[in-house]
Amino acid sequence: MKRVLATGTFDILHPGHVFFLSSARALGDELYVLVARDSMIRHKAKPIVPEIQRLEMISSLKVVDKAMLGSEKDIFDPLYEIDPDIIVLGHDQTFDIEELQKSLKEKGFKAKVIRIDESLKCPLYSSGRIVNKILERYCESQD
Template sequence: MATGTFDILHPGHALFLEKAKELGGKDAVLAVVIARDSTVEKRKRIPIIPQEQRLEMIKSLKPVDEAYLGHEGDMLKIVEEIKPDIIAIGSDQSHDVEKLQELLDKRGIKAKVIRVEDYMFGELDSTCKIIKRIKHTEFNDKTGEL
C-alpha cells in the first residue's frame, strides 16, 4: 500500500509508486490510498485537484492495481480494510515510520512500514514548486485576456 495526496501529478509520484510496488516483489499488488480533500486541507493546503479526479488519475498509472479514497478521521481504518503486507512511505512524507509501526502493532495490523528512499530531484520535483511556478507565470490566450 502507498498513500499520498497526489495533487498535480509529477514524475516523483510515478517513481514513488514504482518503488512502492517493487517492495512487494514480483507478484505484488499495489493499492494506493488518496487523501481526502478535508485531510489535505488540515495537513497541507487546499488541494488544487479534487479528490475524485486525483483518484481517477492514480487509477490510470501503470504500477497501480487498486486505488481508494482514504477515510476522514481514522487514517488506519482503510488499512484495516485493505490488509496490506507493506505500507510504503515516501521519502518526503512526514510520517515517523517507527511511530506508525507502533500504531499498527497496537491495532493488531500486521503490515510492515517501509520508507521509500528514492526521490526524483528536479526543478519541479514537488507539487508546491509546480504551484509556485504557475502562480508566477503570465498566461495570455489569443484574446489577450489573462
C-alpha cells in the same frame, strides 16, 4: 502474494509521484494506493485538484493495482480491507516510522513500514515546484 500500500495527497500529478509509486510497487506483487481525503489534509494547503479527480488520475496509472479514497474518520479504517504487508512512505511524508509501526501493531496489523528516502531529481518533481513555476511564468509576466 505481497501487498504494498502507498498513501498520499497526489495533488497535481507529476513525475515525483510516478517515481514514488513505481518504487513502492517494486517492493511487492500488488500496489494499493490510498488518496487522501480533502477533509483529512491538515499538514499542508488543501489540494487544488478535487479528491475524486485525484483518485481517477492515480487509478489510471499502470503501476497501481487498486486506488481508493482514504477514510474521513480514521486513517487506519481502509487497512482492514486492504490488509497490507508493507506500507510505504515517501521521502517528504511526515509520519514517524516508529510511531506508525507501534499504532499499526496496537490495531492488529502486521505490516512493515518502509520509507523511500530517494526522490526524483528533476526540476518539477513536486506540486509546490509546479505551482511556483506557473506563478513565475504567468504572474511575473503580467507586471
